[in-house]
C-alpha cells in the first residue's frame with residue numbers, strides 16, 4: 001500500500017501556544033481518516049501544515065515521499081484542500097471558480113476540461129454551474145468547495161469539517177459524496193461528529209491539546225466504550241424491579257441501568273464487566289424468570305463515550321461517571 005502522508009514528530013507553536021505537540025501518523029492510499037478532537041485541539045493547524053499553508057516548528061511532513069517544505073508546489077499539486085469554514089468567492093459562479101482554480105494551478109486546457117467534468121460529475125453540481133455562488137444553498141456551496149478541492153484530481157484530500165453547519169439531509173448527502181470521492185485517494189476529514197466517523201471513515205485519530213491520544217479503526221475504538229457488549233432489553237414495566245434483581249445476579253454483569261420508559265414498558269441496560277459477551281446469559285436469565293422480553297439488543301459501544309474518556313483528562317475536565325449512560329439505540 002502506498003503511503004501518501006507521513007507525519008513525524010510534528011510540533012507547531014504560535015508564540016507561547018503549542019497547537020500541535022509531537023504528532024506522528026501516516027495515511028495510506030485508500031484510507032479515509034477521521035481526525036477528531038475537541039475545539040482548539042490542533043486539527044486545523046495540523047491540516048494547514050500538511051497543505052503547506054503553515055511551516056512546521058519542528059518535525060517533518062512528507063506527501064508521497066516528498067517533504068512539504070522543500071517541494072511546496074509539487075505537494076500542492078497532489079493535495080486537495082477544503083479549508084475550515086470553506087470560504088468561496090460569492091460573486092463568482094461555480095464554473096468560473098473552477099476555471100479560475102485550474103488557471104491558478106496551471107492546468108493545461110485538456111486537464112482543465114477533464115478536471116471540471118470530473119468534479120462536476122462527482123459533486124453533482126451541473127444544475128447550478130451558472131448561478132452566483134452567494135445565491136446557492138449552504139449544501140451546494142459546500143459541494144462547490146469540494147469540487148474546487150478535487151478539480152486537479154489530487155491523491156490526498158484534506159477536508160476541514162466538510163459537513164459543519166449543514167442540515168441532517170445535506171450532511172448525509174455530503175457523506176455519500178465523500179464515500180464516492182474517496183476511491184483510490186487518501187482522505188483526511190476533521191469533524192466533531194462522531195457518527196460521521198462511523199459512517200465514512202476506515203480509521204480514526206483522536207487529538208487532544210495538540211497530542212495524539214488514539215489511532216484505531218472505528219469499530220475497535222467503539223469497543224473501548226464502557227457500553228461495549230452491554231445488553232439492552234425492553235420489558236413490561238411491572239416486571240422492572242424483579243428483572244433488575246435477576247440481572248444483577250447474572251455472571252459477567254457489572255451494573256444494571258434503567259432507562260427509556262413508556263407507560264407500559266421499560267428498557268434496562270445490563271453493562272458487561274470488561275466488555276464480556278453476556279447476551280446468552282441475559283437471555284437465559286430472562287427465560288428462566290419467564291419474562292416476556294419485547295426487544296433485546298447488544299450495544300457495540302459509543303464513540304462519544306470513548307472520545308470523552310480519551311480527551312477529558314487531557315483537557316483537565318471532570319467527568320460525570322454517569323454521563324451518556326442512558327440506553328438508547330437507533
Ligand SMILES: Nc1ncnc2c1ncn2[C@@H]1O[C@H](COP(=O)(O)OP(=O)(O)OP(=O)(O)O)[C@@H](O)[C@H]1O
Pocket residue numbers: 014017018019037038039040041042043044045046084
Ligand atoms: N493564528 C493563530 N494564532 C495563535 N493561536 C492560534 C492560531 N490558530 C490557532 N491557534 C491556537 O492553536 C490551538 C489549536 O487551534 P486549531 O484551530 O488548530 O484547533 P482545531 O482542533 O481545529 O479546533 P476547532 O475544532 O475549534 O476547529 C488553539 O489553542 C488555537 O487558539
Ligand SMILES: [Mg+2]
Pocket residue numbers: 043044045084160
Ligand atoms: Mg478547526
